[in-house]
Amino acid sequence: MPNTLDNSYIANGPWKPAIFEGKVAFVTGGAGTICRVQTEALILLGCKAVIVGRNKEKTQLAAKEMSILSQVPDSVLPIYGVDVREFDQLERAVALTVEKFGRIDFVIAGAAGNFIAPFEQLSANAFKSVVSIDLLGSFNTAKACLPYLKLSKGSILFVSATFHYYGVPFQSHVGAAKAGIDALSNALAVELGISGIRSNCIAPGAIEGTEGISRLSGAVSKDQMCSKIPLQRLGTTKDIADTTVFLFSDAARYVTGTVHIVDGGMWHLGTHFGREMYPQNLLVEDNAKL
Numbered sequence: 001m002p003n004t005l006d007n008s009y010i011a012n013g014p015w016k017p018a019i020f021e022g023k024v025a026f027v028t029g030g031a032g033t034i035c036r037v038q039t040e041a042l043i044l045l046g047c048k049a050v051i052v053g054r055n056k057e058k059t060q061l062a063a064k065e066m067s068i069l070s071q072v073p074d075s076v077l078p079i080y081g082v083d084v085r086e087f088d089q090l091e092r093a094v095a096l097t098v099e100k101f102g103r104i105d106f107v108i109a110g111a112a113g114n115f116i117a118p119f120e121q122l123s124a125n126a127f128k129s130v131v132s133i134d135l136l137g138s139f140n141t142a143k144a145c146l147p148y149l150k151l152s153k154g155s156i157l158f159v160s161a162t163f164h165y166y167g168v169p170f171q172s173h174v175g176a177a178k179a180g181i182d183a184l185s186n187a188l189a190v191e192l193g194i195s196g197i198r199s200n201c202i203a204p205g206a207i208e209g210t211e212g213i214s215r216l217s218g219a220v221s222k223d224q225m226c227s228k229i230p231l232q233r234l235g236t237t238k239d240i241a242d243t244t245v246f247l248f249s250d251a252a253r254y255v256t257g258t259v260h261i262v263d264g265g266m267w268h269l270g271t272h273f274g275r276e277m278y279p280q281n282l283l284v285e286d287n288a289k290l
Helices: 033-044 056-070 087-101 124-152 172-195 211-217 222-227 237-248 273-277
Strands: 024-028 048-052 076-079 106-109 155-159 198-204 259-262
Touching: 024 033, 024 087, 024 124, 033 048, 033 056, 033 106, 033 237, 048 056, 048 087, 056 076, 076 087, 087 124, 106 124, 124 155, 124 172, 155 172, 155 237, 172 198, 198 237, 237 259
Parallel strands: 024 048, 024 106, 048 076, 106 155, 155 198, 198 259
Antiparallel strands: none
16 A cells, blocks of 8 residues: 555664554544554554544554554554544544553544635535534544643644645635644644643645645646655655654653644745646536535
């Protein structure tokens, strides 16, 4: 399966083995491309994990494969049928997590929704859906986990983006949601810091092999994409995993209220591949209706 890790992540990487032994991670969107690899990095370093999703088969399969990767039976618990927009469903997922593993140390709020949609064709319901999944879902995740994060003096990591740093066409709904996530994380860093809880964001850029990059790149070639990135390459899921490990590790124990942009410097150019579809796609009547 592409975009997954293996034991070479420990053997060839900068991290000490078992640095997260005894820790438990709660991950929404854990069966997705980026959040899955974030989770794999944690379990390879000794963490146990719960991946929360809506789809039963996808969530169960990802958990099974990650448990095999960790070489520890039942080290990854799948919890499916969960809509992050519904707080009571996340409360149930948290209760199952604590019943299984006894604690929660790390939270990754990664469940998200996105699609290409010019504002004129973007329905109110579509806008509401993305904001509800991304922003309300992030709030619900952090809120449901809070009692156990206070006990462990744990850490929250919100998966954000760079869409709101400048005007990205066809992404007004996502940009608004991610801007709210950044603001939420900053507020929690201040309010929850007195309880020993850290809150940060990670903002991936153009990550190779993800659904997001395939949707936003359109007909642009890989070479064309890389030419617009100062580091001259697309990001990898491992780049996101490494930043995740850092932010949860003791190396970042004094880091909170930050947004870690992992995009090779791309956002500084004020560019995004969605611009390649501008303005011609504004003339398309049926871009995205939800």
